[in-house]
Amino acid sequence: MTQIEPDRDDAAWGPRGTAGVSFAAGLSFDAVDAVLGGKKVLDGLSLALKPGEIVCLLGESGSGKSTLLRVAAGILPVTAGQVRINERVVAAAGFSLPPDRRGIGMMFQDFALFPHLSLLENVTFGLRRIGRAAALAQARQALRRVGLAERERDYPHMLSGGQQQRLALARSIAPRPGLLMLDEPFSSLDARMRETVRGETLAILRETHATTIIVTHDPEEAMLLGDRVALLRRGRIAQIDTARAIYRTPVDLGAARFFSPLSEIVAKVSSGMAATPLGPVPAPGRADGARIVVALRPVGPLELVAPGQGVPGRIVSIRGAVGIDLCEVRVEGLDRPLEIRQASDAALVPGKDIHLRLRPEHVLVFDLD
Numbered sequence: 001m002t003q004i005e006p007d008r009d010d011a012a013w014g015p016r017g018t019a020g021v022s023f024a025a026g027l028s029f030d031a032v033d034a035v036l037g038g039k040k041v042l043d044g045l046s047l048a049l050k051p052g053e054i055v056c057l058l059g060e061s062g063s064g065k066s067t068l069l070r071v072a073a074g075i076l077p078v079t080a081g082q083v084r085i086n087e088r089v090v091a092a093a094g095f096s097l098p099p100d101r102r103g104i105g106m107m108f109q110d111f112a113l114f115p116h117l118s119l120l121e122n123v124t125f126g127l128r129r130i131g132r133a134a135a136l137a138q139a140r141q142a143l144r145r146v147g148l149a150e151r152e153r154d155y156p157h158m159l160s161g162g163q164q165q166r167l168a169l170a171r172s173i174a175p176r177p178g179l180l181m182l183d184e185p186f187s188s189l190d191a192r193m194r195e196t197v198r199g200e201t202l203a204i205l206r207e208t209h210a211t212t213i214i215v216t217h218d219p220e221e222a223m224l225l226g227d228r229v230a231l232l233r234r235g236r237i238a239q240i241d242t243a244r245a246i247y248r249t250p251v252d253l254g255a256a257r258f259f260s261p262l263s264e265i266v267a268k269v270s271s272g273m274a275a276t277p278l279g280p281v282p283a284p285g286r287a288d289g290a291r292i293v294v295a296l297r298p299v300g301p302l303e304l305v306a307p308g309q310g311v312p313g314r315i316v317s318i319r320g321a322v323g324i325d326l327c328e329v330r331v332e333g334l335d336r337p338l339e340i341r342q343a344s345d346a347a348l349v350p351g352k353d354i355h356l357r358l359r360p361e362h363v364l365v366f367d368l369d
């Protein structure tokens with residue numbers, strides 16, 4: 001058996017070490033189709049990532065998120081279009097560069113660890129090409145970076161969920177891939193652990209410089225982690241932009257609904273304005289008689305004001321969260337209560353009469369489909 005040399009480099013890496021740096025790669029999908037079970041799951045999908053960029057992929061269940069990662073990694077072929085890595089075509093109809101020649105690291109939702117291999121062996125598994133000594137050094141560096149250096153002889157079942165996530169991350173970054181595909185990397189962790197692990201993972205991704213796609217179901221997570229957020233719908237990108245931009249100017253009502261609950265009011269346009277029970281809302285560019293949806297996020301468009309300065313409403317329910325109250329407010333003329341988030345206030349109680357002022361500049365307006 002090979003004698004494992006103690007690592008002499010500890011001091012240089014600080015308390016936890018750093019992740020090895022990758023050569024970030026550009027990744028692009030040009031009008032890609034992919035078929036599963038006779039169904040077109042990616043349908044003319046186009047998407048381009050700049051080197052070193054982190055893009056979070058959001059979308060309904062079944063919209064094709066995992067399929068997109070599998071196509072990038074070379075696990076699934078394309079039936080039309082092209083996938084390019086650094087301008088080199090790696091997939092096209094009838095052609096697929098094998099996964100191990102693409103320089104892509106993949107991390108799966110269930111971590112896909114090898115139960116019969118030690119932590120160190122789990123990480124060196126993907127490093128067979130570089131020779132035993134270099135593989136051990138790189139694997140140890142990755143384990144140290146995720147805080148598992150002391151556990152290298154243990155087996156995956158001896159780790160907590162959070163530690164397993166860190167091992168899976170170490171395994172995917174150890175070969176220093178230029179591209180990383182992370183499929184719901186935090187979904188099996190509980191809420192508190194998710195927050196810590198998420199921050200740590202982001203720090204590691206920034207260190208490696210790897211160009212990364214992260215699939216998530218959680219809009220807040222996407223907004224925190226992604227340089228840009230891409231919204232996938234029925235196998236195509238419905239919108240891609242910074243999280244702030246998508247939040248402020250979603251491309252349609254479906255995209256808006258993805259990022260927060262909405263109170264939706266249908267209204268008719270007259271002379272560029274739409275009358276709602278909360279007050280008039282500008283509807284520029286819409287013809288007279290057109291029907292629109294005025295959508296209100298729980299934070300921003302409505303403020304509590306003194307009597308006489310806004311429309312009357314009544315609080316019908318209150319749920320407390322950390323530092324905020326989630327209020328449902330009934331307003332005459334609306335079929336459903338409005339959902340409003342307010343800074344916690346003991347004076348806000350169910351049954352209380354309040355007054356609301358609409359801030360039209362914070363309202364989203366969409367054509368009624």
Ligand SMILES: Nc1ncnc2c1ncn2[C@@H]1O[C@H](COP(=O)(O)OP(=O)(O)OP(=O)(O)O)[C@@H](O)[C@H]1O
Pocket residue numbers: 036037041059060061062063064065066067068
């Ligand atoms: N092996 C398969 N055979 C046939 N259809 C499949 C297969 N795998 C996935 N699909 C279908 O392809 C579509 C896209 O699946 P995919 O896993 O990419 O979606 P997703 O957006 O990642 O969903 P989720 O968020 O639920 O993981 C779904 O309709 C799914 O049922």
